[in-house]
Amino acid sequence: LFDLIWRPYIITKRFEKQGVRGPPYKFRMGAKQEMKDIQKGAETLVLDSRSHDIACKVLPHYQAWSSQYGTTFLYWMGTQPRICLGDPEMVKQVLSSKFGFYAKTYPGANIMAIMGKGLAFIEGSDWARHWRVINPAFHIDKLNMMAKTMAECVLHTLSEWEKQGNDNKTLEIEVSRQFEELTCNIISHSVFGTSDSINGKKIFEAQKELFLITIADFNGSMRYLPTKKNLKKWKLEKRMKNALTSIINSRLDNSKKLGYGDDLLGLMLHSSFPVNDNNSSLSIDEIIDECKTFYFGGHETTSQLLTWTMFLLSTNPEWQERLREEVLKECGTETPNTDMLSKLKLVTMVLWESLRLYPPAILLARDASKDMNLGGLMIPKGTGLMIPILMLQRDKEHWGEDANEFNPLRFENGASRAARHPNSILPFSIGPRACLGQNFAMLEARLVFAMMLQRFSFSLSPKYKHSPVNWLTLQPQFGLPIDLRPLHQ
């Protein structure tokens, strides 16, 4: 009864005294039912494809509560108090904390099974040990080397499209699926250097199927029972593990002749058999978990960046033309190298505007691991801290009245100067747990659009329905059908 009635009552009162209010706590459920009701109303909404005001569709409860209680508010997820942070200064304090006071929220067994207990979900000295091994795989010199491999993968996809579009005719392609395949291919080849495309494919297919099962059923209460769904899940998990083990074993078998390699997998294997540095070694099980993290995290988010940018360029033909001019000026019709890509200022501005309006990760979550004072607000241990990236990135107070409009010019002087507060833009997060793959993803996206703009012009197919949904990442619910026209035959 203490946890179910008294504690919620006391905590609610304490927050009220500090000026933080929110939807009322209901016995055991907190605000879960109210949240479900609000979400249900938004589920079937289809928006006008010129509207980027998508909070009403993907975070309708946050929108409703923040307009009623202010952008920083309290709500109860069952018996856990959660504070939604609407102030970029508080967000900065939480994300920049170096001492693990705000730990990552446990994502649930289903997500762990897909992504593995890798860098994104571990804490403390384990995180530091993994980070020391993995970080060098993303240094700038390594990225420069990866660009060539990335370009080969992009060329392969675009040539397939060219082959389909005979006689200068318009060709309709559902690009979100194509981008998923392309980003999978890029991560396998450039980060794992794998020519083992069969096992690479098996991993992605197993992760995708597990993911679809997970979004259809978040109820973990039966997770140990041999239900039909669980048997399927266990089979897929096993298939994924076997495929990863096979990739690792083949690298180990070839290591006498070729060494472990200097890509991510090679660096992890080096650490696993260290000569003198035992402080940063990873076990084979840990390597398998990291592979899952990078296979999934490395493509799922980037493919959404490509998808939403394609959507924005298709609906803003004048920007598409400006970008094409820039690409042809800096790269001509050659395959772009990293020097050329670094000169694509307008392309980069459009990518940032896309990440602002359609961030692949719309929310970040942390838990206070002890009682904390957050910018004067007393936060009891165990409170969840929710950082609504999607809301912060379209807050009119920081972005101005045109916050919901597509206007890449706001990024003319760089991302940190685009809004009134430098941390109002957070697609890759900030602080010690910021995205390790940010430069990789931006390089990949610049390359894809440079090569695509060299070859095609495109517009939205009339079949498109504007219905963004948050299925772990922000996605177009019915895909993104695009009409493509080859520029040269």
Ligand code: HEM
């Ligand atoms: C547009 C593409 C991407 C976006 C928007 C994105 C976004 C993010 C965000 C928001 C986080 C922080 C999560 C949190 O704090 O809870 C994160 C972490 C991470 N991302 Fe990305 N990501 C992208 C691409 C990539 C790629 C391509 C890779 C790998 C090749 C990658 C690897 C990681 C890893 C390993 C972490 C965990 C870092 C840590 O906790 O130390 N990401 N990403």
